[in-house]
Amino acid sequence: MSVAAAASETLLTRLAVEDFLYAEAALLDAWRLDDWLALFTEDCRYFIPATDLPDGDPRATLGLIDDDRARLQGRVDRLNSAKAYREFPWSRTTRLITNVRLPADAPDTAPGELAVAANCAAWRYRKGDEQTLVGALEYRLAPAADDAPAAFRIRSKRVVLTAEALRPHGTLSIIL
Amino acid sequence: MALDTQDLQDAVIDDRERGVFRVKRTTMTADAMWHLERKRVFDQCWLYVGHTSEIAEPGDFVRRKVAGRPLVFVRGRDGEVRAFYNSCTHRGARVCRQDHGNTKSFQCFYHAWTFSTEGKLVGIPDKEGYAHAVDPAELGLRPVARLACYRDFWFVSFNPEVEPLEDYLAGAKEYIDLVADQGADGMCVLPGTHQYACNANWKLMVENSVDGYHGAPLHHTYFAFLASQGDDDGAKQLRSVEARAYDLGNGHAVVDYPAPFPRAIARWHPIYGEDAKDELQGIRDELVDRCGEERAHRMAETCRNLLIYPNLLLLDVAGLTLRTVWPVRPDYMELTGYALAPRGESAAQTRRRLEGFNLFLGPGGLATPDDIEALEACQEGFAATAEDYSDISRGMHRDAATVDELQMRAFWREWQANMLGLGHGAHDEGPKPAPAGVAS
């Protein structure tokens, strides 16, 4: 392949990834959490390290969230319930996804998986309170089946928060 | 509002005859209450600062804020543990500016005075500029008034006259033992902390952390998840006849109940998978060998939310959590959560422990965000009703259960006595823990 052809293929992949990430963010902003969960593989992982240990692996050190598919389902079921009091009524949120990159040398990438890095800024409003959550997103995406509605499936999603602590707003009650 | 003795006497209604206990809500809204709390509670008591495992090697240090005061908790190059005010004796700058690490010395970045890990002033640039009366020996980092340790848990006090730590801990010691004994080689704090906050008075979180009454209604979504994983007796355990509450003296209290959650030490649960059964059984057997069947049973199959007055919680629940609650303003607190684990446990065990911890506790869990929401809802309600009283009478007419409120009354009796300058409060309600809990 010529250099120009390779570059345009990378560009097309990135555009497809961007579309996918924007659609994912739109599902979360719309609280369509069942549809959001359907984007994940059965063996998925969703995790957020502690603010004071951004490189930590929540399986070995204390993190904020470490969900496999079953726990992620539990998180979604909870947020769909009127008994998730921190999020009922739901907060209003807007997520901006930017700086989308396809790092060529990402570690722990299985054959066929696509490593994606992006930035995320999310604003959350509730009870007269504004919360801003900013962070770096790292994905491992698997190609979806041909007849699937989305182009990819999420095998892992890691969110590294930029904040030094969850203060002054105390919790991480929405999905990033 | 200036406080007088009458205000403090009116703050708590403790009517044993009628079984009525009430706390005035101004105790959680008024600036004057908070200013007095700093003097009469936080400047008098023993306060948790850190765990031995966090500064295991000579030169290891962690920065801590204790009751708003920046401290450095450090193991000197001489091997001894100390706690200093993190403020330069020259002109006051914060000397240590890293959260944790290992160092040969602390150098202040402002004018480069250097202090040893033992706190001595060992370097002054251009020393000739000072008269003889300026004596470096008098200008070491200032140690806190008192520092003491029980079972690797270190406490400081800003009160030089404070009673010995072991006397202060009173009946809580036995319950600390039930945590400290979980590891054959002792316990350690895992890396990573939950640093979060809540827009409510700090005492609401102290109450909430030992409140069994709210478990079933508030944490419905958490117990629903456990049920979806094949455990449907969760919330029921909180109401079992074995679920007790005890006043441990000096404001400390505990709820002690059969485990409604999986426990990495050592209550198997379908969530762990069949593979985990052998390892958990092995851990339980080791506990029986080392501590006897009775204590092993308590460590493995029962849970405890232990309050060490005024603001340390040892939550031996789905995970093993150390939580500190620090007031910043009457209506805002900072919370920090640490994970404790037996030193040297397997990677699989650490993983189970952390999964349990994260699922329930902490700012991203399935339960703690709703606790925070509830406390903020109380604080919002107080804006309308600050002159009213909150009712904490539950179980005053019987031997208190986990779903009662004896444990909160223990806190408030101590708090009121402290605020009145009377020393310790009365701690005569209800039975004390059965002596069977003591090492066999």
Ligand code: FES
């Ligand atoms: S303030 Fe520390 S050296 Fe001057």
Ligand SMILES: [Fe+2]
């Ligand atoms: Fe709770």
